[in-house]
Amino acid sequence: MTTDATGTGVTEQALASLQGAADPRLRELLTGLVRHLHDFARETRLTQQEWERAIAFLTATGQACTDTRQEFILLSDVLGLSMLVETVHGHRAPGATESTVLGPFHMTESPVRALGDDIDLAAGGEPCVVSGRVLSEDGTPLAGAVVDVWQADDKGYYDVQQPGVQPAGNGRGLFTADSEGRFWFRTCVPAPYPIPTDGPVGGLLRATGRHPYRPAHIHFIATAEGHAPVTTHIFVAGGDYLDSDAVFAVKESLVQDFTETDDPSLAREFGVANPFRHARFDLVLECAA
Structure with a gap:
């Protein structure tokens, strides 16, 4: 089996896995999200270490949320x-x-x-x-x-x-x-x-x-x-x-x-x-x- 150097095969498989979603709007949103995320990773040549740091950042963002603080809204705000x-x-x-x-x-x-x-x-x-x-x-x-x-x-x-x-x-x-x-x-x-x-x-x-x-x-x-x-x-x-x-x-x-x-x-x-x-x-x- 040959290696897909661009990762497009993974993208196609991930997109195909979403087609069974019963809610058409959910299917549309997740399809767009996966497509753009995969394109981002390819465009920037995202490394494993960088992705691990991103996951750690998102984890910390969730852990900072309390009943009186919403760090994810803050993140959404500062990113525009x-x-x-x-x-x-x-x-x-x-x-x-x-x-x-x-x-x-x-x-x-x-x-x-x-x-x-x-x-x-x-x-x-x-x-x-x-x-x-x-x-x-x-x-x-x-x-x-x-x-x-x-x-x-x-x-x-x-x-x-x-x-x-x-x-x-x-x-x-x-x-x-x-x-x-x-x-x-x-x-x-x-x-x-x-x-x-x-x-x-x-x-x-x-x-x-x-x-x-x-x-x-x-x-x-x-x-x-x-x-x-x-x-x-x-x-x-x-x-x-x-x-x-x-x-x-x-x-x-x-x-x-x-x-x-x-x-x-x-x-x-x-x-x-x-x-x-x-x-x-x-x-x-x-x-x-």
Whole structure:
């Protein structure tokens, strides 16, 4: 028997082994994965030692995952895969809010809060109000829409990163829009922060000479009956790292002004000290097909 120096015989056999999959989509996905993986190995002349190191890296990535940390999402993020998948499937009606990555810190349920509540339970940052409306693509207010919010504190940490330091649920809230689709809450201006670098993904960034920072942002998931949900952020305009986000998630339409506001009547309305920072952001949802 002659040796197949290119390995195409192995590839053909592996692809043929998948043809019995009952789920056609599973068959399609695995066929594409095997084909591209085999082509990668041939193109780069992947060595046994290199593949063993890759397996060790993936093993370490899985071992770094906990109930409050998802290292595989972090890996997907820094490789740009999370943003690519979101972009491929993120086409929306004109005017609908653009989506972006979920990120690795949506790990706990946000506590239900009343409109206007303060999610900065540690009260350590620059006071800020975020307000807006949830609208259908034709501008109709979506009464009762649910807005899930989570963010880092003014030092760049999420509550799940600092148990015992931050109160549980700090920076998180689940809000229900009023009869006019409006939502608003108090918080602090978030800070830029490094993604966790104490695990295998951090080692990968160091090995490739990349910084780990994300620009300051607040996460949202908005849902409403009869509409497609949207997962998105708003980014603080003028901040650092907008042009070099470690997870490639910045979109121009999501960069918002956090304007310093000196309006005593508005401060009284929102229940904050004057002056304060104010970000206005409407969430426009696409009608479900």
